[in-house]
Amino acid sequence: MTSARIFAVGGLMSYRALFYWLTPMIYIPSLVVAPIFQILLMAYIGRSAGLASDEFYVVGNAIQYAAVPCLFAMMQLVGGEKFQNTLSAILVSPAPRLPLFFGRAVPVVLNGAFVAAFSLAMGSLILGVEIPAESIPALALVILVAAFSCTGLGLINAALALRIRESAVLSNVFFGFLLIFTGANVPLSDLPGWMRTISDYIPFTHAIEAARDLVDGASASSVLDLVGVELVIGGAYLVVGYALLRFFENQGRRHATLERT
Amino acid sequence: MSALRLLAFGWYFQFKTISRSPFEGLFQIIYPLFFATVAFLMFRAGDDPKTLLYASLGSAVMGMWSATSTTAGGAMQRERWHGTLEALVASPPHFALILLPITLAMSTIGIYCLVATLVFGRFVFGIELTVEHPLAFGLSIVGTVLSFGALGFLFAVSFVRFRAAWALGNLFEYPVWLIGGFLVPLVLLPDWVRPISWVLAPTWGMNAIRESSLGGNPWPDLALALALGGAYVSVGVLALDRVLGAARKRAALSLT
Numbered sequence: 160m161t162s163a164r165i166f167a168v169g170g171l172m173s174y175r176a177l178f179y180w181l182t183p184m185i186y187i188p189s190l191v192v193a194p195i196f197q198i199l200l201m202a203y204i205g206r207s208a209g210l211a212s213d214e215f216y217v218v219g220n221a222i223q224y225a226a227v228p229c230l231f232a233m234m235q236l237v238g239g240e241k242f243q244n245t246l247s248a249i250l251v252s253p254a255p256r257l258p259l260f261f262g263r264a265v266p267v268v269l270n271g272a273f274v275a276a277f278s279l280a281m282g283s284l285i286l287g288v289e290i291p292a293e294s295i296p297a298l299a300l301v302i303l304v305a306a307f308s309c310t311g312l313g314l315i316n317a318a319l320a321l322r323i324r325e326s327a328v329l330s331n332v333f334f335g336f337l338l339i340f341t342g343a344n345v346p347l348s349d350l351p352g353w354m355r356t357i358s359d360y361i362p363f364t365h366a367i368e369a370a371r372d373l374v375d376g377a378s379a380s381s382v383l384d385l386v387g388v389e390l391v392i393g394g395a396y397l398v399v400g401y402a403l404l405r406f407f408e409n410q411g412r413r414h415a416t417l418e419r420t
Numbered sequence: 421m422s423a424l425r426l427l428a429f430g431w432y433f434q435f436k437t438i439s440r441s442p443f444e445g446l447f448q449i450i451y452p453l454f455f456a457t458v459a460f461l462m463f464r465a466g467d468d469p470k471t472l473l474y475a476s477l478g479s480a481v482m483g484m485w486s487a488t489s490t491t492a493g494g495a496m497q498r499e500r501w502h503g504t505l506e507a508l509v510a511s512p513p514h515f516a517l518i519l520l521p522i523t524l525a526m527s528t529i530g531i532y533c534l535v536a537t538l539v540f541g542r543f544v545f546g547i548e549l550t551v552e553h554p555l556a557f558g559l560s561i562v563g564t565v566l567s568f569g570a571l572g573f574l575f576a577v578s579f580v581r582f583r584a585a586w587a588l589g590n591l592f593e594y595p596v597w598l599i600g601g602f603l604v605p606l607v608l609l610p611d612w613v614r615p616i617s618w619v620l621a622p623t624w625g626m627n628a629i630r631e632s633s634l635g636g637n638p639w640p641d642l643a644l645a646l647a648l649g650g651a652y653v654s655v656g657v658l659a660l661d662r663v664l665g666a667a668r669k670r671a672a673l674s675l676t
Contacts, residue, residue, distance in 0.1 A: 184582060188588055188591035193591060193593075196591075199598060203608060204459060206608055208471070208475075331451055335450075338458055344458050344461075345461040349464075
Protein backbone atom coordinates (compact mmCIF):
# COMPACT_ATOMS: atom_id res chain seq x y z
CA MET A 160 0.00 0.00 0.00
CA THR A 161 2.83 2.36 0.93
CA SER A 162 4.60 1.56 -2.33
CA ALA A 163 1.43 2.30 -4.30
CA ARG A 164 1.09 5.66 -2.49
CA ILE A 165 4.72 6.55 -3.14
CA PHE A 166 4.28 5.56 -6.79
CA ALA A 167 1.06 7.49 -7.46
CA VAL A 168 0.88 10.37 -4.98
CA GLY A 169 4.61 10.83 -4.53
CA GLY A 170 5.18 10.70 -8.28
CA LEU A 171 2.57 13.33 -9.00
CA MET A 172 3.68 15.62 -6.15
CA SER A 173 7.30 15.44 -7.23
CA TYR A 174 6.30 16.18 -10.81
CA ARG A 175 4.34 19.27 -9.82
CA ALA A 176 7.00 20.46 -7.42
CA LEU A 177 10.14 19.88 -9.45
CA PHE A 178 9.21 20.18 -13.13
CA TYR A 179 9.24 23.96 -13.16
CA TRP A 180 8.35 24.17 -16.86
CA LEU A 181 4.70 23.56 -15.91
CA THR A 182 4.21 27.29 -15.43
CA PRO A 183 2.40 28.64 -18.53
CA MET A 184 5.18 31.18 -19.14
CA ILE A 185 7.53 28.30 -19.92
CA TYR A 186 5.14 25.54 -20.94
CA ILE A 187 3.45 27.45 -23.76
CA PRO A 188 6.57 28.76 -25.54
CA SER A 189 8.65 25.62 -24.97
CA LEU A 190 6.18 22.76 -25.28
CA VAL A 191 3.25 24.15 -27.27
CA VAL A 192 4.60 26.71 -29.75
CA ALA A 193 8.20 25.54 -30.29
CA PRO A 194 7.30 22.05 -31.59
CA ILE A 195 4.96 23.60 -34.15
CA PHE A 196 7.80 25.79 -35.44
CA GLN A 197 10.15 22.82 -35.50
CA ILE A 198 7.63 20.99 -37.70
CA LEU A 199 7.24 24.02 -39.99
CA LEU A 200 11.00 24.56 -40.21
CA MET A 201 11.73 20.97 -41.14
CA ALA A 202 8.80 20.72 -43.54
CA TYR A 203 9.97 23.82 -45.41
CA ILE A 204 13.60 22.65 -45.45
CA GLY A 205 12.23 19.38 -46.82
CA ARG A 206 10.40 21.28 -49.56
CA SER A 207 13.55 23.28 -50.28
CA ALA A 208 15.66 20.12 -50.49
CA GLY A 209 12.97 18.26 -52.42
CA LEU A 210 13.34 15.29 -50.11
CA ALA A 211 10.01 14.15 -48.67
CA SER A 212 6.37 15.14 -48.18
CA ASP A 213 5.02 17.42 -45.45
CA GLU A 214 3.41 14.38 -43.83
CA PHE A 215 6.86 12.86 -43.33
CA TYR A 216 8.06 15.87 -41.30
CA VAL A 217 4.83 16.48 -39.40
CA VAL A 218 4.74 12.94 -38.04
CA GLY A 219 8.49 12.63 -37.47
CA ASN A 220 8.98 15.92 -35.68
CA ALA A 221 5.77 15.78 -33.63
CA ILE A 222 6.86 12.48 -32.10
CA GLN A 223 10.53 13.42 -31.83
CA TYR A 224 9.66 16.62 -29.95
CA ALA A 225 8.27 14.48 -27.10
CA ALA A 226 11.97 14.13 -26.25
CA VAL A 227 12.00 17.64 -24.78
CA PRO A 228 9.39 17.08 -22.04
CA CYS A 229 10.56 13.51 -21.40
CA LEU A 230 14.28 14.28 -21.09
CA PHE A 231 14.07 17.60 -19.30
CA ALA A 232 11.30 16.58 -16.90
CA MET A 233 13.03 13.37 -15.82
CA MET A 234 16.26 15.28 -15.34
CA GLN A 235 14.54 17.92 -13.21
CA LEU A 236 12.59 15.33 -11.20
CA VAL A 237 15.77 13.66 -9.97
CA GLY A 238 18.53 16.22 -10.43
CA GLY A 239 16.23 18.94 -9.12
CA GLU A 240 16.26 17.31 -5.67
CA LYS A 241 19.97 18.07 -5.55
CA PHE A 242 19.44 21.77 -6.19
CA GLN A 243 16.58 21.94 -3.66
CA ASN A 244 18.80 20.27 -1.05
CA THR A 245 16.22 17.51 -0.59
CA LEU A 246 18.14 14.67 -2.22
CA SER A 247 19.74 13.39 1.00
CA ALA A 248 16.42 13.41 2.83
CA ILE A 249 14.84 11.34 0.06
CA LEU A 250 17.68 8.86 -0.27
CA VAL A 251 18.04 8.36 3.47
CA SER A 252 14.35 7.46 3.73
CA PRO A 253 13.35 3.77 3.68
CA ALA A 254 11.07 4.37 0.67
CA PRO A 255 11.44 1.59 -1.90
CA ARG A 256 13.33 2.94 -4.88
CA LEU A 257 11.30 1.36 -7.68
CA PRO A 258 8.03 3.17 -6.91
CA LEU A 259 9.99 6.26 -5.87
CA PHE A 260 11.61 6.72 -9.28
CA PHE A 261 9.12 5.02 -11.59
CA GLY A 262 6.20 6.90 -10.04
CA ARG A 263 7.82 10.12 -11.19
CA ALA A 264 8.05 8.76 -14.72
CA VAL A 265 4.28 8.30 -15.17
CA PRO A 266 3.31 12.00 -15.40
CA VAL A 267 6.34 12.51 -17.64
CA VAL A 268 5.10 9.87 -20.09
CA LEU A 269 1.60 11.36 -20.14
CA ASN A 270 2.87 14.90 -20.69
CA GLY A 271 5.28 13.75 -23.41
CA ALA A 272 2.41 12.01 -25.18
CA PHE A 273 0.25 15.13 -24.89
CA VAL A 274 2.98 17.35 -26.38
CA ALA A 275 3.49 14.96 -29.30
CA ALA A 276 -0.25 14.53 -29.95
CA PHE A 277 -0.92 18.27 -29.82
CA SER A 278 2.01 18.99 -32.14
CA LEU A 279 0.82 16.32 -34.56
CA ALA A 280 -2.69 17.76 -34.58
CA MET A 281 -1.54 21.36 -35.05
CA GLY A 282 1.11 20.48 -37.62
CA SER A 283 -1.43 18.49 -39.62
CA LEU A 284 -3.94 21.33 -39.51
CA ILE A 285 -1.44 23.99 -40.58
CA LEU A 286 0.19 21.99 -43.37
CA GLY A 287 -2.99 20.23 -44.51
CA VAL A 288 -1.88 16.69 -43.71
CA GLU A 289 -4.83 14.33 -43.54
CA ILE A 290 -4.93 11.77 -40.77
CA PRO A 291 -7.49 8.98 -41.30
CA ALA A 292 -10.04 9.01 -38.45
CA GLU A 293 -9.81 5.25 -38.04
CA SER A 294 -6.05 5.53 -37.39
CA ILE A 295 -6.39 7.93 -34.47
CA PRO A 296 -6.77 5.35 -31.62
CA ALA A 297 -3.76 3.39 -32.88
CA LEU A 298 -1.80 6.62 -33.35
CA ALA A 299 -2.58 7.59 -29.77
CA LEU A 300 -1.18 4.25 -28.61
CA VAL A 301 1.96 4.68 -30.72
CA ILE A 302 2.51 8.16 -29.30
CA LEU A 303 2.08 6.88 -25.75
CA VAL A 304 4.60 4.09 -26.38
CA ALA A 305 7.03 6.60 -27.94
CA ALA A 306 6.78 8.83 -24.85
CA PHE A 307 7.31 5.80 -22.62
CA SER A 308 10.35 4.78 -24.61
CA CYS A 309 11.94 8.22 -24.42
CA THR A 310 11.17 8.45 -20.71
CA GLY A 311 13.42 5.41 -20.36
CA LEU A 312 16.20 7.45 -21.90
CA GLY A 313 15.08 10.29 -19.62
CA LEU A 314 15.71 8.08 -16.60
CA ILE A 315 19.29 7.52 -17.77
CA ASN A 316 19.57 11.29 -18.20
CA ALA A 317 18.20 11.73 -14.68
CA ALA A 318 20.75 9.31 -13.26
CA LEU A 319 23.57 11.18 -14.97
CA ALA A 320 22.17 14.41 -13.50
CA LEU A 321 23.20 13.04 -10.10
CA ARG A 322 26.79 13.18 -11.26
CA ILE A 323 26.94 15.86 -13.97
CA ARG A 324 26.53 19.54 -13.18
CA GLU A 325 25.41 20.70 -16.66
CA SER A 326 22.49 18.32 -17.00
CA ALA A 327 20.54 20.76 -19.23
CA VAL A 328 23.38 20.58 -21.74
CA LEU A 329 23.25 16.79 -21.66
CA SER A 330 19.47 16.80 -22.22
CA ASN A 331 19.94 19.00 -25.27
CA VAL A 332 22.67 16.72 -26.59
CA PHE A 333 20.36 13.70 -26.29
CA PHE A 334 17.66 15.71 -28.07
CA GLY A 335 20.09 16.53 -30.88
CA PHE A 336 21.08 12.88 -31.32
CA LEU A 337 17.43 11.86 -31.51
CA LEU A 338 16.83 14.57 -34.12
CA ILE A 339 19.49 13.05 -36.38
CA PHE A 340 19.28 9.32 -35.77
CA THR A 341 15.56 8.54 -35.47
CA GLY A 342 14.66 9.20 -39.07
CA ALA A 343 12.43 12.09 -38.03
CA ASN A 344 13.84 14.27 -40.81
CA VAL A 345 15.99 12.07 -43.01
CA PRO A 346 14.61 8.78 -44.35
CA LEU A 347 16.47 5.90 -42.68
CA SER A 348 17.40 4.58 -46.11
CA ASP A 349 19.36 7.80 -46.75
CA LEU A 350 21.37 7.56 -43.53
CA PRO A 351 24.86 6.00 -43.61
CA GLY A 352 24.91 2.35 -42.52
CA TRP A 353 26.43 2.96 -39.10
CA MET A 354 23.79 5.57 -38.33
CA ARG A 355 21.02 3.21 -39.42
CA THR A 356 22.40 0.57 -37.05
CA ILE A 357 22.32 3.01 -34.13
CA SER A 358 18.81 4.13 -35.04
CA ASP A 359 17.53 0.59 -34.49
CA TYR A 360 18.40 0.79 -30.81
CA ILE A 361 17.19 4.24 -29.78
CA PRO A 362 13.77 5.56 -28.78
CA PHE A 363 11.36 6.92 -31.42
CA THR A 364 12.75 5.22 -34.55
CA HIS A 365 10.16 2.43 -34.60
CA ALA A 366 7.35 4.60 -33.23
CA ILE A 367 7.88 7.20 -35.97
CA GLU A 368 7.86 4.48 -38.61
CA ALA A 369 4.68 2.99 -37.15
CA ALA A 370 2.98 6.41 -36.97
CA ARG A 371 3.88 7.16 -40.60
CA ASP A 372 2.41 3.81 -41.66
CA LEU A 373 -0.79 4.55 -39.74
CA VAL A 374 -1.15 8.00 -41.29
CA ASP A 375 -0.69 6.34 -44.68
CA GLY A 376 -3.70 4.17 -43.89
CA ALA A 377 -2.09 0.98 -42.56
CA SER A 378 -4.09 -1.08 -40.07
CA ALA A 379 -3.22 -1.13 -36.37
CA SER A 380 -2.36 -4.81 -36.51
CA SER A 381 0.25 -4.22 -39.22
CA VAL A 382 2.35 -1.97 -36.96
CA LEU A 383 2.15 -4.11 -33.83
CA ASP A 384 5.66 -5.46 -34.36
CA LEU A 385 7.10 -1.92 -34.57
CA VAL A 386 5.21 -0.88 -31.44
CA GLY A 387 6.43 -4.01 -29.67
CA VAL A 388 10.07 -3.23 -30.51
CA GLU A 389 9.63 0.37 -29.31
CA LEU A 390 8.16 -0.93 -26.07
CA VAL A 391 11.06 -3.31 -25.53
CA ILE A 392 13.59 -0.53 -26.24
CA GLY A 393 11.83 1.75 -23.75
CA GLY A 394 11.80 -1.02 -21.14
CA ALA A 395 15.51 -1.68 -21.66
CA TYR A 396 16.36 2.00 -21.22
CA LEU A 397 14.24 2.12 -18.04
CA VAL A 398 16.13 -0.83 -16.59
CA VAL A 399 19.50 0.72 -17.46
CA GLY A 400 18.34 4.08 -16.07
CA TYR A 401 17.23 2.51 -12.82
CA ALA A 402 20.49 0.60 -12.48
CA LEU A 403 22.45 3.81 -13.10
CA LEU A 404 20.38 5.67 -10.51
CA ARG A 405 21.16 3.03 -7.89
CA PHE A 406 24.82 3.03 -8.91
CA PHE A 407 25.20 6.80 -8.60
CA GLU A 408 23.23 6.80 -5.36
CA ASN A 409 25.64 4.22 -3.99
CA GLN A 410 28.65 6.17 -5.26
CA GLY A 411 27.26 9.37 -3.76
CA ARG A 412 26.92 7.74 -0.35
CA ARG A 413 30.40 6.25 -0.46
CA HIS A 414 32.15 9.43 -1.50
CA ALA A 415 29.81 11.83 0.32
CA THR A 416 29.12 13.63 -2.96
CA LEU A 417 25.32 13.44 -3.09
CA GLU A 418 24.79 17.13 -2.51
CA ARG A 419 27.66 18.29 -4.66
CA THR A 420 26.38 20.57 -7.39
CA MET B 421 35.19 58.28 -25.97
CA SER B 422 34.44 56.92 -22.50
CA ALA B 423 31.26 55.37 -23.90
CA LEU B 424 33.25 53.54 -26.58
CA ARG B 425 35.77 52.42 -23.98
CA LEU B 426 32.98 51.09 -21.80
CA LEU B 427 31.46 49.24 -24.74
CA ALA B 428 34.81 47.72 -25.68
CA PHE B 429 35.82 46.66 -22.16
CA GLY B 430 32.27 45.47 -21.39
CA TRP B 431 32.27 43.36 -24.54
CA TYR B 432 35.71 41.87 -23.77
CA PHE B 433 34.84 41.09 -20.16
CA GLN B 434 31.50 39.51 -21.06
CA PHE B 435 32.99 37.57 -23.96
CA LYS B 436 35.63 36.02 -21.69
CA THR B 437 32.99 35.17 -19.09
CA ILE B 438 30.60 33.59 -21.59
CA SER B 439 33.38 31.67 -23.33
CA ARG B 440 34.08 29.84 -20.11
CA SER B 441 30.45 28.90 -19.44
CA PRO B 442 29.64 25.33 -20.48
CA PHE B 443 26.08 26.31 -21.47
CA GLU B 444 26.58 29.70 -23.07
CA GLY B 445 29.99 28.91 -24.56
CA LEU B 446 30.80 25.32 -25.49
CA PHE B 447 27.20 24.14 -25.79
CA GLN B 448 26.23 26.98 -28.12
CA ILE B 449 28.92 25.72 -30.48
CA ILE B 450 27.95 22.04 -30.31
CA TYR B 451 24.16 22.36 -30.38
CA PRO B 452 23.81 23.97 -33.84
CA LEU B 453 25.93 21.16 -35.27
CA PHE B 454 23.04 18.77 -34.68
CA PHE B 455 20.76 20.91 -36.84
CA ALA B 456 23.55 21.44 -39.37
CA THR B 457 23.97 17.65 -39.62
CA VAL B 458 20.24 17.21 -40.23
CA ALA B 459 20.31 19.95 -42.88
CA PHE B 460 23.38 18.48 -44.61
CA LEU B 461 21.84 15.01 -44.64
CA MET B 462 18.55 16.38 -45.98
CA PHE B 463 20.13 18.43 -48.77
CA ARG B 464 22.55 15.64 -49.67
CA ALA B 465 19.68 13.18 -50.02
CA GLY B 466 17.46 15.70 -51.81
CA ASP B 467 16.94 16.63 -55.44
CA ASP B 468 20.08 18.70 -55.87
CA PRO B 469 23.12 17.90 -53.71
CA LYS B 470 24.84 20.96 -55.25
CA THR B 471 22.85 23.05 -52.77
CA LEU B 472 25.08 21.78 -49.95
CA LEU B 473 27.11 25.00 -49.89
CA TYR B 474 23.84 26.93 -49.58
CA ALA B 475 22.95 24.64 -46.64
CA SER B 476 26.39 25.00 -45.11
CA LEU B 477 26.25 28.81 -45.02
CA GLY B 478 22.66 28.75 -43.78
CA SER B 479 23.45 26.28 -41.00
CA ALA B 480 26.47 28.34 -39.96
CA VAL B 481 24.35 31.47 -39.53
CA MET B 482 21.67 29.40 -37.76
CA GLY B 483 24.30 28.68 -35.12
CA MET B 484 25.11 32.37 -34.85
CA TRP B 485 21.47 33.16 -34.20
CA SER B 486 21.13 30.33 -31.64
CA ALA B 487 24.03 31.72 -29.66
CA THR B 488 22.18 35.02 -29.39
CA SER B 489 18.51 34.15 -29.10
CA THR B 490 18.74 31.53 -26.36
CA THR B 491 20.82 33.66 -24.04
CA ALA B 492 20.10 37.30 -24.85
CA GLY B 493 16.44 37.14 -23.80
CA GLY B 494 17.52 36.49 -20.25
CA ALA B 495 20.55 38.81 -20.19
CA MET B 496 18.97 41.37 -17.86
CA GLN B 497 17.30 38.61 -15.88
CA ARG B 498 20.70 37.01 -15.30
CA GLU B 499 22.07 40.19 -13.72
CA ARG B 500 19.00 40.26 -11.53
CA TRP B 501 19.62 36.70 -10.32
CA HIS B 502 23.28 37.49 -9.70
CA GLY B 503 22.20 40.42 -7.55
CA THR B 504 24.18 42.87 -9.68
CA LEU B 505 21.31 44.58 -11.52
CA GLU B 506 20.75 47.39 -9.01
CA ALA B 507 24.44 48.22 -8.85
CA LEU B 508 24.69 48.33 -12.63
CA VAL B 509 21.56 50.44 -13.04
CA ALA B 510 22.72 52.85 -10.32
CA SER B 511 26.16 53.32 -11.91
CA PRO B 512 26.73 56.66 -13.75
CA PRO B 513 26.77 55.42 -17.40
CA HIS B 514 23.50 54.77 -19.19
CA PHE B 515 22.45 51.18 -18.58
CA ALA B 516 22.30 50.54 -22.33
CA LEU B 517 26.09 50.89 -22.44
CA ILE B 518 26.31 48.03 -19.97
CA LEU B 519 23.63 45.79 -21.46
CA LEU B 520 24.59 46.14 -25.13
CA PRO B 521 28.11 44.68 -24.68
CA ILE B 522 26.55 41.66 -22.98
CA THR B 523 24.33 40.83 -25.95
CA LEU B 524 27.12 41.69 -28.40
CA ALA B 525 29.39 39.24 -26.58
CA MET B 526 26.67 36.59 -26.88
CA SER B 527 26.37 37.15 -30.61
CA THR B 528 30.17 37.13 -30.96
CA ILE B 529 30.13 33.56 -29.64
CA GLY B 530 28.21 32.96 -32.88
CA ILE B 531 31.48 33.33 -34.80
CA TYR B 532 32.68 30.14 -33.10
CA CYS B 533 29.43 28.47 -34.28
CA LEU B 534 29.97 29.74 -37.81
CA VAL B 535 33.54 28.46 -37.99
CA ALA B 536 32.67 25.16 -36.28
CA THR B 537 29.79 24.52 -38.72
CA LEU B 538 31.82 25.40 -41.81
CA VAL B 539 34.74 23.23 -40.66
CA PHE B 540 32.36 20.41 -39.74
CA GLY B 541 30.72 20.66 -43.17
CA ARG B 542 34.11 20.64 -44.88
CA PHE B 543 35.65 17.66 -43.09
CA VAL B 544 32.59 15.49 -42.40
CA PHE B 545 30.46 16.21 -45.48
CA GLY B 546 33.16 17.41 -47.88
CA ILE B 547 31.50 20.77 -48.53
CA GLU B 548 34.08 23.13 -50.08
CA LEU B 549 33.59 26.72 -48.97
CA THR B 550 34.18 29.18 -51.79
CA VAL B 551 34.51 32.83 -50.83
CA GLU B 552 34.37 35.09 -53.88
CA HIS B 553 34.79 38.34 -51.94
CA PRO B 554 36.88 37.61 -48.80
CA LEU B 555 36.85 41.20 -47.49
CA ALA B 556 33.10 41.53 -47.97
CA PHE B 557 32.65 38.08 -46.40
CA GLY B 558 34.57 39.13 -43.28
CA LEU B 559 32.71 42.44 -43.03
CA SER B 560 29.38 40.68 -43.56
CA ILE B 561 30.13 38.39 -40.62
CA VAL B 562 31.05 41.35 -38.41
CA GLY B 563 27.93 43.25 -39.54
CA THR B 564 25.75 40.22 -38.90
CA VAL B 565 27.21 39.77 -35.41
CA LEU B 566 26.51 43.44 -34.64
CA SER B 567 22.94 43.24 -35.92
CA PHE B 568 22.30 39.99 -34.01
CA GLY B 569 23.67 41.62 -30.85
CA ALA B 570 21.38 44.60 -31.41
CA LEU B 571 18.34 42.33 -31.80
CA GLY B 572 19.45 40.46 -28.68
CA PHE B 573 19.59 43.78 -26.85
CA LEU B 574 16.00 44.50 -27.88
CA PHE B 575 14.98 41.03 -26.68
CA ALA B 576 16.74 41.52 -23.34
CA VAL B 577 14.90 44.79 -22.75
CA SER B 578 11.52 43.58 -24.03
CA PHE B 579 11.44 40.39 -21.98
CA VAL B 580 12.64 41.87 -18.71
CA ARG B 581 9.23 41.68 -17.07
CA PHE B 582 8.95 37.96 -17.75
CA ARG B 583 10.36 35.71 -15.08
CA ALA B 584 11.17 33.02 -17.66
CA ALA B 585 12.69 35.34 -20.25
CA TRP B 586 14.98 32.55 -21.49
CA ALA B 587 11.92 30.58 -22.65
CA LEU B 588 10.79 33.50 -24.81
CA GLY B 589 14.31 33.85 -26.21
CA ASN B 590 14.27 30.14 -27.08
CA LEU B 591 10.91 30.57 -28.72
CA PHE B 592 12.40 32.86 -31.36
CA GLU B 593 15.07 30.39 -32.42
CA TYR B 594 13.09 28.31 -34.94
CA PRO B 595 10.93 31.14 -36.35
CA VAL B 596 13.95 33.29 -37.23
CA TRP B 597 15.72 30.28 -38.75
CA LEU B 598 12.63 29.78 -40.89
CA ILE B 599 11.60 33.26 -41.95
CA GLY B 600 15.16 34.61 -42.07
CA GLY B 601 15.71 32.43 -45.13
CA PHE B 602 18.67 30.57 -43.61
CA LEU B 603 17.82 27.24 -45.20
CA VAL B 604 14.56 27.98 -46.96
CA PRO B 605 14.39 30.46 -49.85
CA LEU B 606 11.92 33.20 -48.96
CA VAL B 607 9.95 32.57 -52.16
CA LEU B 608 8.83 29.24 -50.71
CA LEU B 609 7.17 30.97 -47.75
CA PRO B 610 3.64 32.42 -47.88
CA ASP B 611 3.48 36.03 -49.15
CA TRP B 612 2.32 37.41 -45.80
CA VAL B 613 5.50 36.15 -44.13
CA ARG B 614 7.86 38.17 -46.32
CA PRO B 615 7.29 41.61 -44.74
CA ILE B 616 8.13 40.04 -41.37
CA SER B 617 11.40 38.69 -42.74
CA TRP B 618 12.22 42.13 -44.21
CA VAL B 619 12.22 43.76 -40.76
CA LEU B 620 14.50 41.09 -39.34
CA ALA B 621 18.19 41.97 -39.51
CA PRO B 622 19.17 38.26 -39.62
CA THR B 623 17.51 38.00 -43.06
CA TRP B 624 19.82 40.68 -44.49
CA GLY B 625 22.87 39.43 -42.57
CA MET B 626 22.31 35.97 -44.03
CA ASN B 627 21.93 37.45 -47.52
CA ALA B 628 25.11 39.49 -47.14
CA ILE B 629 27.15 36.46 -46.06
CA ARG B 630 25.72 34.33 -48.86
CA GLU B 631 26.20 36.99 -51.54
CA SER B 632 29.80 37.67 -50.53
CA SER B 633 30.56 33.96 -50.54
CA LEU B 634 28.82 33.06 -53.79
CA GLY B 635 29.84 36.13 -55.75
CA GLY B 636 26.91 38.57 -55.63
CA ASN B 637 26.67 42.08 -54.28
CA PRO B 638 26.52 41.92 -50.45
CA TRP B 639 26.71 45.68 -49.72
CA PRO B 640 22.99 46.60 -49.84
CA ASP B 641 22.16 43.61 -47.62
CA LEU B 642 24.92 44.50 -45.18
CA ALA B 643 23.77 48.12 -45.04
CA LEU B 644 20.22 47.02 -44.33
CA ALA B 645 21.34 44.62 -41.58
CA LEU B 646 23.33 47.40 -39.90
CA ALA B 647 20.53 49.96 -40.31
CA LEU B 648 18.03 47.59 -38.76
CA GLY B 649 20.51 46.86 -35.97
CA GLY B 650 20.76 50.59 -35.30
CA ALA B 651 16.96 50.81 -35.22
CA TYR B 652 16.74 47.93 -32.73
CA VAL B 653 19.23 49.66 -30.42
CA SER B 654 17.33 52.96 -30.64
CA VAL B 655 14.01 51.31 -29.83
CA GLY B 656 15.71 49.27 -27.10
CA VAL B 657 17.19 52.37 -25.44
CA LEU B 658 13.79 54.08 -25.40
CA ALA B 659 12.12 50.97 -23.99
CA LEU B 660 14.91 50.56 -21.45
CA ASP B 661 14.35 54.05 -20.06
CA ARG B 662 10.66 53.32 -19.60
CA VAL B 663 11.27 49.90 -18.05
CA LEU B 664 13.86 51.22 -15.60
CA GLY B 665 11.71 54.25 -14.73
CA ALA B 666 8.73 52.01 -13.97
CA ALA B 667 10.86 49.59 -11.95
CA ARG B 668 12.30 52.43 -9.86
CA LYS B 669 8.86 53.91 -9.19
CA ARG B 670 7.51 50.57 -8.00
CA ALA B 671 10.73 49.46 -6.31
CA ALA B 672 10.49 46.32 -8.44
CA LEU B 673 13.95 46.27 -10.00
CA SER B 674 15.24 43.31 -8.02
CA LEU B 675 12.01 41.30 -8.04
CA THR B 676 12.30 37.93 -9.72
